[in-house]
Amino acid sequence: MRERKAQRSRERMISEAMGLFAGKGYEETTMEAIAEAADVSPSTLYRYFPSKDLIVLASFTGNTAKFAEVFALRVKDLSVERALAEAIFAVLAVEDEEPRHALLVRSILGQSPVARARLWDYLGEQQRQLSKQLAESLQKAGDDPIVLLTARVALEVLLAAADIWRASKGRTSSRATAGALMQLLRGGNVLFPDPGPESSTQEAAPKATARKALTRKQ
Template structure:
């Protein structure tokens, strides 16, 4: 009897996890639909729960707040896994470039559109923009940790944190004005690798 149960357990656990992921996804999709139709501030958690056919208490099991529903970045774990899969002889920026290319190459058009809409909400809804600082800190820690693994250092090493801060800050800067896609991320990494060169836009301004 115990052998039979242990054999079924992974399948049961896998089914449960898939159902949880579907519920989580449905909550987010319905929330974003309501945000588009009536605005972020005008949309309540109760409305989101009703649209997703779950109770408010179920909503809170997946997201502690409406804000966190938007801030949750589903690409982070995929990116970390992809970076860790890169050969160790690659430079940190090259590893990150390849990892991002891999993640976006396997992202469906629907998932990409969802991520672009999420980024737009974060940077253009005033109530969400106030949380950008916390998100930046979280991203710096995430990037520093995975980059430190590659160079055999720690996330607190000065050079590792400078790199993590530069990458996170650059990503934050371009997300407000351009779509999140491999081309724009590649341009950002090109500039970082080149030492951030800036050309004079108006030669007449030179004194």
């Protein structure tokens, strides 16, 4: 009961804060005004959210947390590739369902350096969590380049789709955009850095040197 009550209070504070941010502006809204609108004391608000940027970030992370949850659920029955796609779609769904709220959150994140810095810290943690899940699903080491690059590419698809959606001011479907980006990747239409043929020669050189050294010892 206490946990549910605390969660409802938390959601009310976030909702009232976002309403004030939309009406008065992010910088103009004070923590005291948020506490009054949410019908809580300033000390209670500060206990939940020590700063305004954490309120904005909570609104964002509450949705993106679905990524790990959906992937963990879907990968039990689907391929890793499909599970990743379903997780991306789940996170982007809120942008299509609640475009005004999502645009406001992204606008504030774009304006506030502090909130944006916290966001990148959060996304870094999300990438580490996804890498761990992928390592378990693929039965590879957590620091395997395939695991690390797959996690980063999946999150980049998510972020790119969200950026395109925001640039269109919500006029496009973020889910459809993400699907199109995935098709570009799978169709081989995205350009990747080319190390050139000399890279394979450089990799082979140490092995050849080692073989010569071994031959001399023998």
